[in-house]
Amino acid sequence: MTTAPVDEREPTMNHAIRTEGLVKRFGTTTALDGVNFAVETGTVLGLLGPNGAGKTTVVRVLSTLLRPDAGCATVGGYDVVRDAHRVRQLIGLTGQYAATDESLTGLENLLLIGRLLGTSRARARSRAHQLLTQFGLSDAADRPTKTYSGGMRRRLDLAASLVGHPSMLYLDEPTTGLDPRARTELWALIRELVAGGVTVLLTTQYLDEADALADDIVVIDHGRVIATGTPDELKARLGSRRLVVRPEDESQLPLVTSVVGDLAGHTPDVDGQRVTVPVTDPAVLPAVVRRLDDSGVEVTELVLRSSSLDEVFLSLTGRPAEDAERSASEEMLP
Amino acid sequence: MSTPADAPPAGPRPQARVTPVQGVRQSLTLAWRTIVQVRHNPWELGDFSIQPIMFVLLFTFMFGGAIMGDWRAYLTFMLPGVIVMNMLFVSLYVGQGLNTDLTKGVFDRLRSLPLARWAPLAGRILADQVKQAWSIVLVLGVGMILGFRVGTGIVGLLAAVALLLIFALAFSWVAVVVGLLAPDPERVQIYGMTALFPLTFVSNIFVPVQTLPGWLRELVGVNPVSVLADASRGLMVTGVQAGPIVVSLIWAVGITVVFAPLAAWVFKQRV
Numbered sequence: 001m002t003t004a005p006v007d008e009r010e011p012t013m014n015h016a017i018r019t020e021g022l023v024k025r026f027g028t029t030t031a032l033d034g035v036n037f038a039v040e041t042g043t044v045l046g047l048l049g050p051n052g053a054g055k056t057t058v059v060r061v062l063s064t065l066l067r068p069d070a071g072c073a074t075v076g077g078y079d080v081v082r083d084a085h086r087v088r089q090l091i092g093l094t095g096q097y098a099a100t101d102e103s104l105t106g107l108e109n110l111l112l113i114g115r116l117l118g119t120s121r122a123r124a125r126s127r128a129h130q131l132l133t134q135f136g137l138s139d140a141a142d143r144p145t146k147t148y149s150g151g152m153r154r155r156l157d158l159a160a161s162l163v164g165h166p167s168m169l170y171l172d173e174p175t176t177g178l179d180p181r182a183r184t185e186l187w188a189l190i191r192e193l194v195a196g197g198v199t200v201l202l203t204t205q206y207l208d209e210a211d212a213l214a215d216d217i218v219v220i221d222h223g224r225v226i227a228t229g230t231p232d233e234l235k236a237r238l239g240s241r242r243l244v245v246r247p248e249d250e251s252q253l254p255l256v257t258s259v260v261g262d263l264a265g266h267t268p269d270v271d272g273q274r275v276t277v278p279v280t281d282p283a284v285l286p287a288v289v290r291r292l293d294d295s296g297v298e299v300t301e302l303v304l305r306s307s308s309l310d311e312v313f314l315s316l317t318g319r320p321a322e323d324a325e326r327s328a329s330e331e332m333l334p
Numbered sequence: 335m336s337t338p339a340d341a342p343p344a345g346p347r348p349q350a351r352v353t354p355v356q357g358v359r360q361s362l363t364l365a366w367r368t369i370v371q372v373r374h375n376p377w378e379l380g381d382f383s384i385q386p387i388m389f390v391l392l393f394t395f396m397f398g399g400a401i402m403g404d405w406r407a408y409l410t411f412m413l414p415g416v417i418v419m420n421m422l423f424v425s426l427y428v429g430q431g432l433n434t435d436l437t438k439g440v441f442d443r444l445r446s447l448p449l450a451r452w453a454p455l456a457g458r459i460l461a462d463q464v465k466q467a468w469s470i471v472l473v474l475g476v477g478m479i480l481g482f483r484v485g486t487g488i489v490g491l492l493a494a495v496a497l498l499l500i501f502a503l504a505f506s507w508v509a510v511v512v513g514l515l516a517p518d519p520e521r522v523q524i525y526g527m528t529a530l531f532p533l534t535f536v537s538n539i540f541v542p543v544q545t546l547p548g549w550l551r552e553l554v555g556v557n558p559v560s561v562l563a564d565a566s567r568g569l570m571v572t573g574v575q576a577g578p579i580v581v582s583l584i585w586a587v588g589i590t591v592v593f594a595p596l597a598a599w600v601f602k603q604r605v
Contacts, residue, residue, distance in 0.1 A: 063446040078348070086348035088448040099439035103371045115363045116447055118356065144374065160443065 016041040016168055016199040017062060021071030024057050024223075031057040033223035034071065039216070044190075044200040046214030046231075048207065050317065054223040055203040056096065059172045062201065063093045075168055092161030092169045096176060099157060102146040106137050106156050109145060113163040124163075131159040135189065151182030158189065169193065171202045175209060187212060207313055221317045234312050243284060245275045245292070246301035256299075259291050279304070349448070357450030364444075364457025368431065369464055386420035387476050393540055394480060401541060406481055413477040414494070414570045415539030415563035417470055421502050422534060422559070424469045426526040428462045428506045429513025433522050436514070436604070455601070459506045466502045470495055485571040494569035497582060501562055504586035507593035514600045539563050558585040 017039040024032040032054045039045040047055050060066040062073055064084040072079060078086045100109045107128055114124025132138045135155040140148060145156060154174060161169060171190065175183040190213055194200055204210050210217050211231045219227040219234075227234060235241075243264065247256045256275050260268050263284050268277035279285075285304050292299060352360075393412060398405030435441040435454070444454045474482075484491050509526070516522040536550075537559040543551050554560050562585070565578035 060442075063442075065442055065445055083350070085351050085448055088446060089348040091446060093443060093446040095439045095442055099443040101367065101371075101440055102438070103374060104367065108367075108370055112363065112367050113443075113447065115366075116360055116444075116449060118359070164447075 015039060017045075017073070017075050017201060019058070019062070019071065019073040022058065022061060022068050022073060023070035024054075024061060024066060024068050031223050032061070032068070035220065035223065035225055037218045037225060037228060039199055039201055041199050042194075042197050043215040044194055044202055044213050046210035046217045047201060047203040047220065048205075048210045048217055048313070049203075049220040050205065053220045055220065056172055057223075058220070059093070059170050059201065059203060063091055063170055064088055089164070090167050092164065092166035094154075094158050094161045094169070094171050094174055096173045100145050100153065100160060103144055105142050105144055106132060106148070107141040109156060109160055110163055113160055117164045127163060131162060135159045136185075149182075151178055151185065154178060154182070154186060155189070158186070162193070166198070168199045168201070171200060173203055173205065175204070175206065183209075219313070219316055226316050227312075241279055241282075242303075242305055243277050243279045243288065244301060244303045244305065245288065245299055246273050247275075248298040248300050252297050255295060256292065256297060259295065259297075260288060263287050263291065274301070352448065352450040354450075357453050357456075360449045360453040361456040361460060364454060365461035365464070368458060368461030372465060372468065386416050386423060386473055389419070389540075390416050390473070390476055390480070397540075409477065409480055409482050410485075410571055411542070411567070412540060413473075413482045414566035415537070415559075416477075417473050417494075417498065418559060418563045418566055419530075419534045419539055420469055420473045421466060421498050422505060422530050423526075424466055425462065425502050425505045425509045426512070426523060426530075427465055427509070428458055429509035429511075429516070429526065430519050430522045431458055431462070432510060432513035433516055433519045437518055455510065455597075459503065459510070462506060463499055463503060466499055467495065470498060486569060486573060490569045490574065493574075494566045497562070497565060497569065497579060501582060501586045504589040504593075507590060507597050510597040511593055511600055514597065514604050533557065534559055537563060558582070561585065 015038040019035050019037055022032045022035040023030070035054065035058060037045070037047075047058060049055050057066065061068050062075060062080060064080050064087055067081055072081070074080065075087045076090045078090070080087050100106075101112070104112065110128035110131055111124050114127055115121070117124075119127065129138070129141070132141050135158065137152060137156060137159070140152060145153060148156065158171075158174065174190070175186050178186065187209070190200065190202075194213075200213075202210070202213055214231060216228065216230055217234055218225055243260065245256055245260055247253060250273055253270060253273065253275065257268050257270055260275050260277050264277040264279045266277050266279075268275045270276075282304070285302075289302070390409075390413065394405050394409045398408030398412075402408040402411065432455075435444070435458075441454065445451075509522075512525055513522050516525055536554055537557045538554055539559065543554055543560075546554060558581075561578050562582045564575065565582045568575035568578060
């Protein structure tokens with residue numbers, strides 16, 4: 001279950017974003033090696049993968065900053081190469097680093113973008129104030145952004161990408177480097193936007209972030225899609241639910257271990273007084289209950305829990321997300 | 335589908351391309367941005383202008399007497415040249431600002447907006463002409479406080495400023511190339527200064543060429559900085575000399591012809 005590079009859903013006209021066989025090379029490095037996926041209108045797609053997997057390259061192609069070497073991509077039905085100018089009118093981009101002009105104030109940054117988009121002075125001003133209020137930056141509106149905290153910069157950056165009311169929003173690792181509170185605040189803002197009907201493409205290295213925000217997840221590694229599905233599907237598809245049993249009497253551990261191992265078909269792990277085993281068949285649970293009851297074992301804990309996305313990631317890429325980040329040589333920036 | 339999901343105040347269907355008028359307006363908006371930066375911090379120009387101003391003071395009082403016997407005469411001789419030097423230093427701003435935009439991601443944001451492809455570059459070069467004009471006023475002001483007097487009149491002064499701005503516009507392309515090639519903004523300054531110090535000192539800005547050995551005099555003579563300094567001196571102090579003005583303009587055209595396409599090429603490679 002490690003190679004599923006194709007979008008399994010039927011192609012429909014509801015796809016806000018589609019990529020077909022995207023290939024991008026930088027010199028001898030292949031950053032994207034045939035990437036296919038689709039994002040339905042009004043949903044959040046989490047693009048998950050370690051550093052260097054090609055996430056940023058995908059975003060750069062979809063924001064018309066990079067031309068793919070092969071394959072194609074459409075945004076809102078428009079081709080990102082042939083109709084780049086139209087695509088740019090639909091999208092908002094928030095990069096990995098907060099791309100605002102540090103010497104301008106928060107208000108001026110938003111005004112600048114409004115004016116660049118061709119809105120009148122008055123409308124640009126009212127839109128800027130509206131966004132500053134929405135993002136809790138009103139008090140800092142007239143301060144140069146170099147005085148902003150990391151969280152404030154990210155919020156301003158997000159606000160900047162929303163000036164033109166984009167219908168697609170690309171969030172490239174929006175919370176990297178933020179403290180937990182700033183992260184939670186940003187998540188809440190993103191949820192609000194999605195509720196307002198915006199289609200979101202979110203790249204992240206944080207599995208909990210994808211779990212919390214994404215409707216669908218595409219896992220990429222080495223420039224290829226290695227899995228797609230909803231967070232729940234991904235967790236379930238890997239079969240890795242875990243059955244945890246803890247007998248009341250420690251002396252019954254060997255018995256419990258043999259019963260559980262027998263029914264699950266794997267050798268369980270014994271961790272202190274807990275017996276843990278991966279299970280694929282949900283019917284194992286009632287069977288375990290019956291057998292333990294027949295043997296007169298009393299249990300204090302009996303759980304069947306889904307594996308976390310971290311475990312999914314580990315089994316897909318063969319390495320934990322954090323390690324993959326650290327060992328990855330470079331993020332593919334030209 | 336051909337119509338995208340509606341955004342709140344959904345405008346008409348997306349436009350196929352940018353009109354030239356829109357491109358010009360976008361460039362002006364981006365130029366406004368750079369001018370706002372100056373308004374926030376008008377003395378930031380000091381970064382580059384402090385050196386020329388320091389040279390005005392240092393050379394006038396330390397060496398002025400020794401070189402010309404009288405510091406006032408020396409100030410009159412040197413100041414037009416220092417304005418040229420200052421103009422070259424300030425043009426590094428184009429490169430530094432461009433590099434900052436590239437390394438901080440501002441450029442990505444701009445390129446993801448529906449703008450004319452040339453607007454970000456045009457906006458920056460345009461705005462830096464305003465910075466140029468402001469810094470010329472700055473150096474001239476310091477000179478006037480010390481006792482520099484324009485010998486030709488207001489028309490000559492304005493013509494000198496115009497010539498300097500034309501040359502600055504041409505030289506901006508060199509700064510753009512440096513800005514695109516340098517890995518970070520600090521390096522733009524280091525590379526730029528390293529190139530500009532010999533270029534400005536091996537010229538007739540600070541010393542009359544009569545005392546130089548023959549070969550050096552030849553070298554100084556062909557240096558465009560000397561030519562431009564002569565032209566400025568003529569326009570501001572001693573009276574119009576057509577020769578240096580024409581040669582300065584030829585240099586400006588030449589620099590543009592070589593460096594503008596080079597800048598465009600490097601630009602395509604980098605972004």
